[in-house]
Amino acid sequence: MNQTLSSSTPTSLSPESTRLDTEAQSSIGNSMDTETDSITASETSVSKGSRSGRLPGDLAMWIFILAELTAFALLFSIYAVNRALYPDIFAEGQAGLDITSGLANTLALLSSSYFVARAVTSVEHGNNRKGFYELLAAIGMGAVYLVIKILEYKHSIELGYDITTNVFYQYYYLLTAFHFLHVILGMIILAFVAIKTRKKAYTPDSIMGLESGACYWHMVDLLWLILFPLVYVLH
Amino acid sequence: MKFQSQAVAMPYFIAAIGLFLGQILFGLIMGLQYVMGDFLFPEIPFNVARMVHTNLLIVWVLFGFMGSAYYLIPEESQTELFSPKLALALFWIFLVAGALTIVGYLAVPYATLAEITGNDLLPTMGREFLEQPTITKIGIVIVALGFLFNLGMTVLKGRKTVISMVLMIGLVGLAVMFLFSFYNPHNLVLDKMFWWYTVHLWVEGVWELILGAILAFVLIKITGVDREVIEKWLYMIIAMALITGILGTGHHYFWIGTPDYWQLLGSVFSALEPIPFFMMTLFAFNMINKRRREHPNKAAALWAMGTGVMAFLGAGVWGFLHTLSPVNYYTHGTQITAAHGHMAFYGAYAMIVMTMISYAMPNIRGRIANSRQAQVIEMWGFWLMTVSMVFITLFLTGAGILQVWLQRFSDNPQGFMAVQSQIEVFYWMRELSGVIFLIGLAVYIYSFFAKGDEVTVDNAATASA
Amino acid sequence: MSETFTKTMARNIFYGGSLFFILVFLGLSFHTTRVLPERDHRENINEDVILGKKLWEDNNCIGCHTLMGEGAYFAPELANVYDRFGKNKEAIKAFIKSRPANGIPGRRSMPQFNFSEEELEALAEFLKWTSEIDDGNWPPNIQG
Structure with missing residues (x-):
């Protein structure tokens, strides 16, 4: 995941796609290259055949992901602006956060993304049973994330920091809670595709739904990879 | 027209256009009161004129939605309407109740109207856009229930399409959200907070579903593009509308006593609210470009594309201009809001109703499309109204910018009335644009009576669905 | 692709x-x-504030004025009118009472509502309570 983030290359759009589709694609083009590559990277061992170079997952899902990424991009920018406006409050607040928990959560989400990518590969090889267990593992790592985050919230609240404490904590709670809810939504989506994987609704030739769910989960992971350094680490 | 019962839409459309005319006349009265403060005072004070102006808008758009639904649902469901008689009865009930309410506004002082309609028993009156007497509100609920029952039964016995489901979700949502208008606590903050459940979740929520469904229906009919393509885009558009619009409610929770976090959430999500409107514009243009038939009703295609563009400009761009909380801090409750309100309502909801009327009326009157001559006149009406609405918006924006500067931003802020007299020139130009809008509306209405050569059959052959 | x-x-x-x-x-x-209770000071909503809000609604004041920025834009903002009038309820009452029944030639004028003393007091109380709501420090200045 990390290495693909830096090695992404823009993919060209086919001219024969409809104009409306091109519109939506070109606007998400850049943001999705990373994800495209992370999937295709895991696919390299598979014979790609006619499916090479196509968008993994459904375009509808990509439009949704684009909207979500835009919302988070705005939230992150507003956070950054406020940090520039109140450097002392933010530095003090950041010092109060438990970086170990944040790191543990990063690992949890990264490993769950790994399991999701593995699950896609398994189903591509026709091994739905393995894919199902890999999806369960991914959901499990998501649950680990939720537990750690809840403990972290509990700790902060016990120390007397809540959303009204100051501007840092307002943004800390809003950003992380909003991401937290996305983890839950992502887990529900994963559970949905896991059940369908088990029912063999996906086959090597018909894997769009699973890929769409995987893309959403990678987005949730990616957002944390931005959120974690932004809120916990960067000074 | 495929089913006889679709004709019940006709009185709804006629009533809608009639009330639209009334709305514009009262708009002109108010516009004049902005520059000649004593005009019609104390006979029709500004608050009464405004109440009539905004309530007529709501009622005529609702008439338009109902007419559209009565036309659309039987055709989508491929069956006759469950009960055309009920539809007609509800039409008269709604029209008489609406007319009596307007007469009540104009005939007696508002406080007297409140007293004689029993507002003391269940006070719901006197809040912006929800000024209707409680008894009228109850009537609206009853009409809505009958309307939804009639449509629901039709959908149930016929084919269920995405368009009819989306329209039904929108209409049910409209009825459900209206129930919040009966909640009027003593606490002003709570009152305002849930008042927006009706107002915002109507116009930036469920109404967008209705708008999307009607637009999709008309596009299928006039372009012949595959239903599958249109329906999946409809889903994406309304998904974006609700994803952005629901938390977008937060942009009304900046300065009414609600917690600070709404400033962040409201700003972010309402900044995304232009997305569904942008998609709608692309959708309309793209489907018409990809059309698989040349439908002879060119005017309807113009209205459909116009709806996309004007909704995007009015609701999307003009909404975005003042939706970020640091900007809204200065622009809240000024003529900027008025500018946005005018173009958004015209561009999204007035125009979608006229799109549907433009497509459906010729069919109800037994022809595939109006004569070329009548369509040219209709398009003149379109351009006169649309361009003058753009100018109304620009002049109000000018007034608003100056107002914000003089009253709130400059080092030496001036009082409200002092500022109003300095921006009078913008109000005069707005009033002039309003007169041109009225002329455009008159031209539009005339187009229904214009004679001309009938659309030829070979034209119609390629166009029949 | x-x-x-x-x-x-x-x-x-x-x-x-x-x-x-x-x-x-x-x-x-x-x-x-x-x-909300921390921000709206609901403990201060007394009989007068309740009656004041009712009068505010029964006379459709929102049809000309804004209140916390919402309403019509024809007449001044009233969420801070208590502050603008020097935190003086009597000044508010005197203003409402003194509106000429037939308006002011050529200018906008508030109608004469013929309120009783009790009603005037209630309206002033309602506007005072409203001015004390924690509304994110809006409007930007006293002019509203």
Whole structure:
């Protein structure tokens, strides 16, 4: 995941796609290259055949992901602006956060993304049973994330920091809670595709739904990879 | 027209256009009161004129939605309407109740109207856009229930399409959200907070579903593009509308006593609210470009594309201009809001109703499309109204910018009335644009009576669905 | 690059995405109602404030004025009128009472509502209470 983030290359759009589709694609083009590559990277061992170079997952899902990424991009920018406006409050607040928990959560989400990518590969090889267990593992790592985050919230609240404490904590709670809810939504989506994987609704030739769910989960992971350094680490 | 019962839409459309005319006349009265403060005072004070102006808008758009639904649902469901008689009865009930309410506004002082309609028993009156007497509100609920029952039964016995489901979700949502208008606590903050459940979740929520469904229906009919393509885009558009619009409610929770976090959430999500409107514009243009038939009703295609563009400009761009909380801090409750309100309502909801009327009326009157001559006149009406609405918006924006500067931003802020007299020139130009809008509306209405050569059959052959 | 765009996925995103944001919105609304007492000073809502709000509504004041920025833009903002009038309820009452029945030639004028003393007091109390709501320090200045 990390290495693909830096090695992404823009993919060209086919001219024969409809104009409306091109519109939506070109606007998400850049943001999705990373994800495209992370999937295709895991696919390299598979014979790609006619499916090479196509968008993994459904375009509808990509439009949704684009909207979500835009919302988070705005939230992150507003956070950054406020940090520039109140450097002392933010530095003090950041010092109060438990970086170990944040790191543990990063690992949890990264490993769950790994399991999701593995699950896609398994189903591509026709091994739905393995894919199902890999999806369960991914959901499990998501649950680990939720537990750690809840403990972290509990700790902060016990120390007397809540959303009204100051501007840092307002943004800390809003950003992380909003991401937290996305983890839950992502887990529900994963559970949905896991059940369908088990029912063999996906086959090597018909894997769009699973890929769409995987893309959403990678987005949730990616957002944390931005959120974690932004809120916990960067000074 | 495929089913006889679709004709019940006709009185709804006629009533809608009639009330639209009334709305514009009262708009002109108010516009004049902005520059000649004593005009019609104390006979029709500004608050009464405004109440009539905004309530007529709501009622005529609702008439338009109902007419559209009565036309659309039987055709989508491929069956006759469950009960055309009920539809007609509800039409008269709604029209008489609406007319009596307007007469009540104009005939007696508002406080007297409140007293004689029993507002003391269940006070719901006197809040912006929800000024209707409680008894009228109850009537609206009853009409809505009958309307939804009639449509629901039709959908149930016929084919269920995405368009009819989306329209039904929108209409049910409209009825459900209206129930919040009966909640009027003593606490002003709570009152305002849930008042927006009706107002915002109507116009930036469920109404967008209705708008999307009607637009999709008309596009299928006039372009012949595959239903599958249109329906999946409809889903994406309304998904974006609700994803952005629901938390977008937060942009009304900046300065009414609600917690600070709404400033962040409201700003972010309402900044995304232009997305569904942008998609709608692309959708309309793209489907018409990809059309698989040349439908002879060119005017309807113009209205459909116009709806996309004007909704995007009015609701999307003009909404975005003042939706970020640091900007809204200065622009809240000024003529900027008025500018946005005018173009958004015209561009999204007035125009979608006229799109549907433009497509459906010729069919109800037994022809595939109006004569070329009548369509040219209709398009003149379109351009006169649309361009003058753009100018109304620009002049109000000018007034608003100056107002914000003089009253709130400059080092030496001036009082409200002092500022109003300095921006009078913008109000005069707005009033002039309003007169041109009225002329455009008159031209539009005339187009229904214009004679001309009938659309030829070979034209119609390629166009029949 | 080719892509797949299915109606099923579009539908799932409509229902799933909308439901998600509806739930978030309801959760936030619930939280808001829980913390509102700190901001709206509801302990100060007395009989006069209640009657004042009723009079405010029964006379459709919102048809000309804004209150916390919402309403019509024909007449001044009133959420801070108590402050603008020097925190003086008598000044507010005197203003309302003194409106000429037939208006002011050529100018905008508030109608004469013929309120009783008790009603005037209630309206002034309502406007005073409203001015004390913690509304994010809006409007930007005393002019409203």
